[in-house]
Amino acid sequence: MKVRFKVNGVEREIEVEPYELLADVLRERLGLKALKKGCWRGECGLCTILMDGEPVKSCIILAVEADGSEIYTVEGFSEDGRPSPLQESFIRNAGLQCGFCTPGFIVVGEYLARKPRISKEEVKYALSGTICRCTGYKQIVDAVLEAHQEYRKE
């Protein structure tokens, strides 16, 4: 089946089987390797992407379901290889250790930090669909809140 969608700002059209998962198509067919899988079934959030502006878990979405949608992965947030203010904030706050979960957190983080208003408590809950086994989350939450302040200034 033909799937047409916009990925990180670029129109793409590809042929997929109905039983192919969106995560696999993005990773293996479009080479977006930042996207990871940690659970294969919707639990860990590492495969999170923005689909039509909202974070979703791409390991439990069929590629055909993405037809007509607009998708962002981590690769879409840095411009000319320059990290986004949120990515900078993750670096500054050391919001990462092994880094395997980081792409998942960056995607949800961008979504949260760009909201007009968000409290610390909301950030904690909104990040709870994504698992990090290394950092204990504090520095991730701090990074999102700090970036939120910056985006608000913009």
Added chain:
Amino acid sequence: MGGAVVREYRYIGKRIPPRDAFDKVTGIAPYVYDMELPGMLYVKLLQSTQPHARIKGIDYSKALSVSGVVAVATGRDFPFRIGIYVGDRDLLAIEKALWVGHPVAAVIAESPRAAEKALDLIEVDYEPLQPVFDPIEAMKPGAPLLHPDLGKYRISPAFKPRPGTNIANEFRLSKGDVDKGFSKASVVVEGEFSIPFMSHVYMETQAVIAHYKPNGYVDIWSSAQSPFSARYLLAMSLGMPVGRIRIHVPYVGGGFGGKAGLGWEPLAVMLSKKAGYRPVKLLFTRSEQMRLAPVVAGVKAWGKLGLDKEGRIVAYQARFIFDSGAFGDYTVNVSRTAGYACTGSYEVDNVECLSYAVYTNKIPTTALRGFGYPENHWVLERLIDMAAKKLGMDPAKVRSINLLKPGKSKTSTGARLREDAGDPQRVLEEVIGSLGWGREPSSTDKPWKIRAKGFALSVKGPSQPPDASSSAIIKFNEDGSVDVMVGTGNFGQGTVTSLAMIVAEEFGIPLDKVHVHEMRSTNDSAYTWQTVGSRGLFTDGSALLEAIKDAKSKIKRVASAVLRVSEDHLEIGDGKVYVKGKPWHYIPLERIVMGYLYENGNAIGGPIIGAGRHIAELNTFLDPETGQGTPTIFYTFGGTGVEVEVNVLTGEIKVVKAVQVFDIGKAINPLLVEGQMIGGFVMGQSRALYEELIFDEMGSVANPNLSFYYVARAKDMPDEWVLKIIETPQSDGPYGARGIGENVMIAVAPAIGNALYHGLSVDVRSLPLKAERVWRAIREQNPKLYKEALEAVKRSIRESYKKLREALVVAR
């Protein structure tokens, strides 16, 4: 600071973000999970459906006919056993399946889809045998034997399996006379404790790519913590020359001990050969990870502690039974460590600790961050609070009296603690100070929620063989920048950043002129035994400092000729080599590190390379009868305090405040040290409150997923953090530093257990402290508390109702 000279550092001690953070936030950091090689095949393992069974036959003819399937392998293809300490492990089940999940066959195919299709078509003929799931049953004579050939397996010198039983290792620590000790005790407390099996849940599941080449060389890419020891063990077990095996390790998505030693490399290598020398990739889904890759052993323990009337510990006795599952792997050493370090941070003259690792028909187990210390601390640190209460003494006082004294005390293994080992008394003071121990916890606005405080101390050093060693190489580039070649793994602990900071500091060059390659390879990185046991910074950092010294002296030799002063009068800093006291008389490093060129065209020197090494010089084996000796290169002391909020009616616990205090000698990078303290706390909290692998009646993991095996999320983390670093430098550590990576999670569970004990008068000795378990303990041990809480709710309902009625009257 008593007149001590405090050196101003440019990098050391500064909060510097991790060097690899850019790669990670942009997602360009490569993991084995991401890697593909041309012509690569995919492997899928068929899991046993039987906990203990003879394999009479495997019919895979249908699987071979699936399009895209290249080969199918079974245990018959690889009739040998491997293992880091006890050679008990097969690559695929040989003759017998030992747990539900044991890989019995491997399909190698052109795509994961083809491999998964073929998997469903393999038929295995099992002859069920009697299984044994409980380690205590498994220790009894006459229990079904998992490894009847245990006596014939290869065994490392420090281990003592008992052939003809299921005991994979037996360890005994014995010092003084416990009976005599207990006879002097004013109070004696004892109890049984337990810890469940858990999964490491590193976020990158096991991933390995192997390419066995027709010329006899093997290339492996592995998500591993110990490429060098994996290479060595692999070479030994496959009968290959070490130098022909190259293991490459890119970024590693977490390890926590679960990727130490020998992983899935041997199977992948043999499958590559079987597939006609094509590269193969083995990658586990989370479910496979939690059913067939090694997890963390469950423990049944017992402890008995005696205090005299002053609060001095007069005797301690403990027994640990580690449920090792089907293979011994690291668990034999974890159990040994739990035994030899059973007295924690305290000086105890009369000790007897027994520790066993026992085979059962369950998933095999291996090391986890903490390596036996979380287990022995869960017993000892809880018993101390129980004994203190019985004696009517403050548990902080009891600890203070008994703490090891650096320079004076002898540890459990009889070795004298070095003078500069740290300041345990100060750790204790900081913990209770920051926690506000002794002050009532704040009350809550809900009468059925109670706040409570608790704390525990911890100590740990790396558990490594006495000859574990490390090395480091640095080489200069034309621009005066430095390539650092170290073996220490990078799974985010921050060691690599700290090592780069050391190089930048020592040469006075900008940090971005220090390059540490993300890919470590056994052929072009310097050797390190393993990246485990919180040893990386200490051992590899020491080796690196020696390499720096080596390079400096080579630079000075050349500079001495150019500047016409003796080497002793030269200094290196600020990216220059200069004459002491006359810094204007210098040569920039970039002009000398590749060879110095005189104006007339003469040249001297040449590219500078520095090499260094480290070995633990005064360590010993432990005495096989008494467990006495010197097992470690440092001990890091620390402590954890918590304030928790307990819902008395539901048993739910929320950690509101966390206190972490560690004496790490020197914080090379406090930002990253804090990252360890926070991350370790939350992992410890997760283990204390939530995590438990559940087994069904077939001994099969019933919750191999992250919905029913819950790990802490952002919403669970404490609201308030106090993180304190104490710096009592250790003279032989780099800049005085000691390790910290594992220490951070050891005392969390006992601190929470102690909080329940003090704040609610309930004593829970089994982990995890799940809501129902806590609820049950409250109802059984402190029914009044429960009743009062329920009454309080009812009372407040009546009050609300009254107010509501009054409000209505007023409204009318």
Added chain:
Amino acid sequence: MSSPYATLPEFEYARPSTLEEALKLLAKYGEEAKVLAGGVGLITFMLERLVSPRIVIDIKKIPELRRIEYTEGKGLVLGAAARISEITRYMDSNPRVREKYRALYEALSRIADLQIRNRATIGGNICEALPFMDSYAPLALFDAKLRIASVEGERETTITDFVKGPGFLDLAPNELLVSIELPDPPRESRSGFSKIVPAIEYSVASVAMLVANPVDPRSREVRIAVSAATPAPIRVREAEEVFRREGDIVDLLDAALDRMTSAIKELVIEDPYASAEYRLEMLKVQAYILFKRLLDSFLQERG
């Protein structure tokens, strides 16, 4: 459960744009078809090989099924394929509707996590038929009507009649859940939802409660629905009836909750994640705390 598979079994895919088309496909393929709404449940079930349909029918593009509408006097209508996050967002921008159906709002906004709520649908949550689905207790509380359609016609049912037990629905292979209608709750009522999630993702005991006119013995009403602790959701009418007796509401509470316990005692689930004893007690404890919260919410509005 769980499985080692990383790939899905092979199937065909259809994306009807009208209800009629969808019903025709269901009639044609029957047992061999599976409806896909958010896919959160279906895709994981397929990964685990619990189901292997020949065809997957994606109902998300049928506008009728995406409806979210509130009409004064008639109530709230939710299309089966309305996403959880769309429903809570709708309620956030219509606070009056949110407060009317507060128990539903509280349940939906705490399902799983941000990402899952952006995919999962109310209909999928209902049709997944596992005891701990969070929509169950509130739907029972508000007397929700489920509209079911097939090529043969339409019928109406309730959540307690529809959900029979784990994996077991009163739904024929050719039928589709089309919408959920929640009539207006009693005037001046407050409702809420509470669940216990003890170190797993799912609830082991959920309670939804509604209180109207608490101080007026004649017009007062209390409703209680439970789920997760029992194989299927239950509206505990035995307990509700106690509040029709003479006396102050607070004097009847103990008796009502005791009645609740005795009415459902035999049905409570026991598994490795929570004992029956704990689940039963948690229903009661939560009911007390919820009751207090509802009384206070009456107060707050007055204060």
